Amino acid sequence: MTVKNELLLDISNIDMVFPTPKGDFTALKGVDLKINKGEFISLIGHSGCGKSTVLNVVAGLYQATSGGVILAGKEVNEPGPERAVVFQNHSLLPWLTTYQNVELAVKQVFAKTKSAAEMKDWIEYNLKLVHMDHAMHKRPDEISGGMKQRVGIARALAMQPEVLLMDEPFGALDALTRAHMQDSLMEIQDELNNTVIMITHDVDEAVLLSDRIVMMTNGPAATIGEILDVNLERPRSRLELAKDTQYNQYRSEVLTFLYEKQRKV
Amino acid sequence: MASLIARLITRKNESVIKAQLPPFIVNFFKAVTLPSIGILIFLLFWTVGANNIDTSLGKFPGPSQVMTQVGNLFNEHVESREKEAAFYERQENRNQARLAKDPMYKPKTRAYTGKETFIDQIITSLITVLSGFVVAAIVAIPLGIAIGLSKSLNTAINPIIQIFKPVSPLAWLPLVTMVVSAVYTSTDPMFAKSFIVSMITVTLCCIWPMVINTSVGVASLNSDWVNVSKVLRLSAFTHIQKIVLPASVPAIFTGMRLSLGIAWMVLIAAEMLAQNPGLGKFVWDEFQNGSSESLSRIMTAVIVIGLIGFLLDRTMMQLQRILSWDKNSEVR
Numbered sequence: 001m002t003v004k005n006e007l008l009l010d011i012s013n014i015d016m017v018f019p020t021p022k023g024d025f026t027a028l029k030g031v032d033l034k035i036n037k038g039e040f041i042s043l044i045g046h047s048g049c050g051k052s053t054v055l056n057v058v059a060g061l062y063q064a065t066s067g068g069v070i071l072a073g074k075e076v077n078e079p080g081p082e083r084a085v086v087f088q089n090h091s092l093l094p095w096l097t098t099y100q101n102v103e104l105a106v107k108q109v110f111a112k113t114k115s116a117a118e119m120k121d122w123i124e125y126n127l128k129l130v131h132m133d134h135a136m137h138k139r140p141d142e143i144s145g146g147m148k149q150r151v152g153i154a155r156a157l158a159m160q161p162e163v164l165l166m167d168e169p170f171g172a173l174d175a176l177t178r179a180h181m182q183d184s185l186m187e188i189q190d191e192l193n194n195t196v197i198m199i200t201h202d203v204d205e206a207v208l209l210s211d212r213i214v215m216m217t218n219g220p221a222a223t224i225g226e227i228l229d230v231n232l233e234r235p236r237s238r239l240e241l242a243k244d245t246q247y248n249q250y251r252s253e254v255l256t257f258l259y260e261k262q263r264k265v
Numbered sequence: 266m267a268s269l270i271a272r273l274i275t276r277k278n279e280s281v282i283k284a285q286l287p288p289f290i291v292n293f294f295k296a297v298t299l300p301s302i303g304i305l306i307f308l309l310f311w312t313v314g315a316n317n318i319d320t321s322l323g324k325f326p327g328p329s330q331v332m333t334q335v336g337n338l339f340n341e342h343v344e345s346r347e348k349e350a351a352f353y354e355r356q357e358n359r360n361q362a363r364l365a366k367d368p369m370y371k372p373k374t375r376a377y378t379g380k381e382t383f384i385d386q387i388i389t390s391l392i393t394v395l396s397g398f399v400v401a402a403i404v405a406i407p408l409g410i411a412i413g414l415s416k417s418l419n420t421a422i423n424p425i426i427q428i429f430k431p432v433s434p435l436a437w438l439p440l441v442t443m444v445v446s447a448v449y450t451s452t453d454p455m456f457a458k459s460f461i462v463s464m465i466t467v468t469l470c471c472i473w474p475m476v477i478n479t480s481v482g483v484a485s486l487n488s489d490w491v492n493v494s495k496v497l498r499l500s501a502f503t504h505i506q507k508i509v510l511p512a513s514v515p516a517i518f519t520g521m522r523l524s525l526g527i528a529w530m531v532l533i534a535a536e537m538l539a540q541n542p543g544l545g546k547f548v549w550d551e552f553q554n555g556s557s558e559s560l561s562r563i564m565t566a567v568i569v570i571g572l573i574g575f576l577l578d579r580t581m582m583q584l585q586r587i588l589s590w591d592k593n594s595e596v597r
Binding site for chain 2: 059061087091109139
């Protein structure tokens with residue numbers, strides 16, 4: 001494994017309080033996490049524990065009540081393309097073709113630095129990366145759910161983000177498509193070595209993809225319970241890992257956390 | 266056992282019949298034959314009903330009288346055009362003759378002042394409804410977008426919309442007439458006052474459904490798309506142009522179709538009430554005329570009004586099909 005020790009993202013002691021008519025609701029309490037460049041982090045926890053809130057704070061869509069997020073030495077206080085988000089429900093614009101969806105992002109980010117021809121190449125390169133170059137001129141309602149999510153990933157990658165945020169990117173897909181997408185994502189990771197934060201509630205997905213798994217306690221006032229380092233050789237193959245004792249050890253550690261220590265009643 | 270065989274045979278026969286009928290014939294039957302049957306039954310009821318209604322202007326017109334009137338009205342239009350051409354020719358000749366006698370003579374040209382024909386009235390009404398509609402769209406769509414985007418603006422404007430929405434535009438008509446007379450006082454007006462009055466009336470009734478539907482469409486914007494826009498840091502203008510507008514196109518079209526339908530109904534009534542040129546005036550004039558042909562001419566106008574309303578709606582529907590990304594939305 002490559003040594004990754006250049007600090008990129010510092011999530012520093014975040015509290016998140018939402019005002020409600022019945023009084024304040026503390027969603028997050030003291031979430032503290034440092035992420036190095038090129039790391040693949042999974043956030044795992046039961047639903048409603050505030051995983052998405054953490055991601056939204058990093059994305060800048062929410063403002064933390066106290067504490068803050070520092071990305072490459074700069075404080076985050078609004079959304080921006082350097083923190084591209086892959087949303088759970090693909091969120092492609094249905095009136096644009098897959099090409100145009102990626103184009104919207106590329107034009108916004110590279111209008112000043114790339115020529116029209118370079119932008120076209122870059123859009124096509126990213127669609128090829130997610131194996132969607134065959135459907136560049138199709139609209140979202142003409143392609144399957146997995147394909148839409150691929151385009152969503154291409155759009156995020158095309159922004160060349162410093163950190164890629166994925167909010168349960170494969171949550172809405174069936175198991176086979178999901179496995180296929182995970183393999184694609186690992187392939188892309190081998191090539192680009194992005195810094196990624198991914199929310200998931202799939203234990204296998206977390207162990208297979210991550211360098212570190214961040215396990216969150218149940219809300220309210222959720223926080224980081226345990227962090228598990230996953231030291232498995234890359235490239236990883238799901239078939240070989242299925243028999244790997246180390247892999248199963250990691251798996252059971254996460255399962256123990258989720259279903260014993262943080263059992264949902 | 267026998268019943269089983271019988272059932273098998275009938276089932277076999279059914280499939281044979283189905284196999285023999287190519288799908289386009291089945292579709293043709295559904296698309297053409299069924300509506301034709303409906304229309305035939307309607308015509309039958311109409312004929313029978315008409316024969317049994319006696320009015321002071323004679324029997325209620327049936328389909329055949331209406332057919333005759335269609336021909337009459339068309340011929341009257343052709344004749345009127347011939348008269349008009351003849352009038353201008355005479356005038357031209359007269360002017361030429363006087364000019365030959367007296368080179369200092371300044372020729373006078375007077376416009377033909379014949380009565381508008383049925384077809385002229387149709388064209389007038391169509392132009393009026395479409396201009397009123399376009400003016401309403403130009404005002405209502407930006408306003409709807411603004412209201413949809415800003416909750417405070419919505420809260421501020423909503424009471425006004427809710428109060429004016431249920432007002433029949435015909436109630437505005439006297440006010441509009443007086444204000445136009447007072448304000449629109451050009452010596453060489455580009456448009457006739459009557460046209461402006463009718464058009465504003467149409468605009469007043471088109472605006473509300475368009476504003477409401479547009480603002481609802483904009484306000485119910487998918488939050489994921491808003492987040493995409495935020496992550497991309499789209500400027501306010503690009504956000505509206507690339508996200509808000511396309512996203513609300515289906516809702517905008519719903520509002521436009523609704524308002525065009527209402528506008529066509531209201532315009533005819535307004536023309537009757539204000540004696541402004543158009544199909545409404547045609548109907549009213551015929552009613553006042555009270556000849557033995559009046560009722561059949563009015564009935565013809567009724568059917569033409571219906572057909573035009575139907576065509577306007579279909580045109581909007583086709584536009585919606587072409588322009589809206591949401592092909593799944595039920596288009597009826």
